[in-house]
Amino acid sequence: xxxxxxxxxxxxxxxxxxxxxxxxxxxxxxxxxxxxxxxxxxxxxxxxxxxxxxxxxxxxxxxxxxxxxxxxxxxxxxxxxxxxxxxxxxxxxxxxxxxxxxxxxx
Numbered sequence: 001x002x003x004x005x006x007x008x009x010x011x012x013x014x015x016x017x018x019x020x021x022x023x024x025x026x027x028x029x030x031x032x033x034x035x036x037x038x039x040x041x042x043x044x045x046x047x048x049x050x051x052x053x054x055x056x057x058x059x060x061x062x063x064x065x066x067x068x069x070x071x072x073x074x075x076x077x078x079x080x081x082x083x084x085x086x087x088x089x090x091x092x093x094x095x096x097x098x099x100x101x102x103x104x105x106x
Contacts, residue, residue: 008036024053
């Protein structure tokens with residue numbers, strides 16, 4: 001998923017028009033449309049402004065699947081930094097196991 005597609009998805013999920021998002025991000029509706037359609041790539045300051053307007057971390061727009069990123073953040077929200085570190089260590093161990101299992105199934 002491109003940043004523009006991610007922006008469009010999040011905008012629609014929040015019930016915003018391109019015009020409303022543009023106003024929040026201090027740009028024009030045309031610029032938002034060009035970004036969402038892939039006709040123009042946003043610079044980092046614009047990406048940050050759009051992320052703030054959508055109330056998501058800017059990396060969510062680059063990640064490609066905002067729903068998964070947001071779910072992960074919400075799962076980690078009430079964890080201490082020690083718990084977060086342990087979970088990331090466990091994830092690193094589980095990742096190759098899951099990949100191997102998925103390869104065997106296919």
